[in-house]
Amino acid sequence: MVNQLQGMNVSSERSAKTYNGYIMLLVLAVLAALSVWLISGGIPPEGADKVAKLVFVGMFIGAILGIILLASGFFMIQPNQTAVVTLFGAYSGTERTEGLRWVWPWMMRKKISARAHNVHSEKVKINDLRGNPIEIACNVVWRVRDTAQAAFDVDDYKTFVEIQIEAGLRTVGARHPYDDMSDEDETTLRGSADVVNGELCAELNERLQVAGIVVDEAGLTHLAYAPEIAGAMLRRQQADAVIAARKKVVIGAVGMVEDALAKLRADGIVDLDDERKAAMVSNLMVVLCGDREAQPVVNTGTLYQ
Known part of the structure; x- marks a missing residue:
């Protein structure tokens, strides 16, 4: 997987420059109060000249734009949640600080969860090492480690994870026989659960590295011969x-x-x-x-x- 991505620019997560949202909220309140005071005291009297009226209109529009500018820069970060910040399409960093944060409104924010995800794969039909058709499924616990890779190095990281789980399951399942039918002590899917689960976890971590995903746990949840040979077996x-x-x-x-x-x-x-x-x-x-x-x-x- 790494060799196949040598020609691609690999992203790397870094901290974004954002501001404390509570301080900016106080600034917004002060600006709103100041704007109300200036506008209420600067209303031109009847018969005022055109310049005074234009100044008042400019002050009013400026105050409204300033309030809107400040108000549109707030965003919230929950525990184990991140926000990927971009400026005109360029990656600016990732914010992981919990609570209310503020950034310039023209900087886009895309939230990505850093919490653990649990995926139970569908049953897939494969051939084991001896060519016997079997049905196999697994459960995988994964989380986002590098938000920059998850956001920019793959198109849809959640879909990417699901597809790679199935591909990794097929690879590991075809690597060993379903059961040991000889006198040799070999690794089997049915009798060597710890070994197979470890191989599956390592295989998925290698495949998902490009997306900044780390697999914490992986294990088989279903293992059986295919119906056409189940009776004979x-x-x-x-x-x-x-x-x-x-x-x-x-x-x-x-x-x-x-x-x-x-x-x-x-x-x-x-x-x-x-x-x-x-x-x-x-x-x-x-x-x-x-x-x-x-x-x-x-x-x-x-x-x-």
């Missing part, structure tokens, strides 16, 4: 879960059989040859790994009859 996950459960049962059963044989041998309860040992192992594995309850069979003879 669910069956695959169920099969993986069954295999994992079976594997755990078999490993546990082998350990239990080993303990049983070792206990019988240590206590001298029975002396088993290889054939009897194999039969016991087979019976114990069937009992421990079977889905149904084992039905006991009473053997009245021996294994050799």
Whole structure:
């Protein structure tokens, strides 16, 4: 993003030269009172010459213009709000001081909020690293850091933020698989939320730097397979879960059989040859790994009859 903007003049915020609005309000009140006093005392009498009448009219128009000039320069700054000041199209600075402020009326003021904004993106359909179609959405908390860049380096910074959020979400979502379907321990969208959220935040900060926007927090709020493959992926996950459960049962059963044989041998309860040992192992594995309850069979003879 930075390389693509090398040919553009990058704006930089600086402080604007404005005046305390309360002092200027007092000046306005004094000017209004003085104007009323001068006009009331300077009304020409009947039969006055033309020059006296023109002087009175000039004083009256001047007083009205002065009052209008002062009154039109006031503006209010609320907490976490800024005003970008321009003079005939040229950037003059940004005012961040809270309260009533005053500036020359021919200087334009554009207010920009410096408060935190919360954006919940729409669900977008993308392909993950393995090409599986997925649906993904995120929540982003952002704010304006440089008002000059937000006002002059992009056309509409709010629309710019929304578009870049979707673009960044697509980039990060396509960088990792939805789930880990191999034995490798890799970063996945479903199982590595902290890593993915950190990458998304860094990606958005890089994209929004040109607009003077900083992202404080970003995280996935929706993640699912696309409807056309959701059923197949669910069956695959169920099969993986069954295999994992079976594997755990078999490993546990082998350990239990080993303990049983070792206990019988240590206590001298029975002396088993290889054939009897194999039969016991087979019976114990069937009992421990079977889905149904084992039905006991009473053997009245021996294994050799």
